[in-house]
Amino acid sequence: MEFKEQLKKYQQMINNELEKYTRKEQVPEKTLNESMQYSLMAGGKRLRPILVVATYQIFKQDIENCMPYAIALEMIHNFSLIHDDLPGIDNDDFRHGKPTNHKQFNEATAILAGDGLLNNAYIVISEDIQKQAKKIEKAEETKKQEYIEELSRKVKVFNEFTKAVDRMIAGEYVDTEYEGKQIAEEYLEYMHKNKTGALLKLSVRMGAILANCTKSELEKLSIYAEKIGLAFQIKDDILSEEGDEKILGKPVGNDKELKKCTYVSKYGLDEAKQILEKITKEAIENLEEYGEKAEFLRQLALYIKNRNK
DSSP states (O other): OOHHHHHHHHHHHHHHHHHTTOOOOOOTTHHHHHHHHHHHTSOOOOHHHHHHHHHHHHHOOOGGGTHHHHHHHHHHHHHHHHHHTSTTTTOOSEETTEEOHHHHSOHHHHHHHHHHHHHHHHHHHHHHHHHHHHHHHHOOHHHHHHHHHHHHHHHHHHHHHHHHHHHHHHHHHHHHHTTTSOOOHHHHHHHHHHHTHHHHHHHHHHHHHHTTOOHHHHHHHHHHHHHHHHHHHHHHHHHHHHOOHHHHTSOSSHHHHTTOOOHHHHHOHHHHHHHHHHHHHHHHHTTGGGGGGGHHHHHHHHHHHHOOO
16 A cells, blocks of 8 residues: 555544544533544644554554554644644644634633643543453453553553653743753754654554564664654754745744744754754664564655655
8 A cells, every 4th residue: 555545544544533532512611622622633644643553553453452542642742732832832823724722712712622632631541541450350360461461561651651741841841941042952852852752752652562562672663763753843843944834734934933943943954954864764774674564654754754744
């Protein structure tokens, strides 16, 4: 299957799963639920949940086992986007070609919608862990140990999940704190490694851990994930400088206007592109041992480098 076809298939799968978690009840907080749904179902590339599933499929095919974690991750991502767009942070008016959440509803509702998605992510994971615990209770003795080991992996993933969210928030803080200021090279990488890279690295690690990969396999996949996480942010910096607003669905030049510290502001456009090329090559090198099984991840690294939105 061609990469773009496979990507669309994954995106549709994730969208179908996300739809199951939207709340449509007639309740006093109905508008809040609509606000959460507005951002969650607004579109986007769905890269993070896709990375969970695609990595899992290198080792196993029963993807329903990793799906709750993929969905929870997309909820976290959208929580971060809602808050990132707020007047107190980036003050953006458009996201995916639509008004941002606080423009479509209001600032208070947007803040609470972000909070709601953050908490819903923890609900989704905790419910899956509880379900696994019940499986152990009801299991025959021959199956119990297998289920206990699976529960242990899910608890490990949950722990990594909480820490990655913490790092993403830290990276966002550094981004806002250094607006309009000079930033050291190590701080710029620290900011991107946490703000964008933490969730992308988590995506790959979650899929690999849930599929019960070996320690050495996890290490190589983690390096791949770190590289594409940094590549994603560098490409964002480049697109903010020279992207097409109609394709991006948001204004170009915001980073420069806000005097944000980016790879383009630090190194210039040409050098930023060279760094992106180098990092993408290094990411792909860490997939060599998986052969055809990792072809989608290989193409995904190139997609991140070459994307126009």
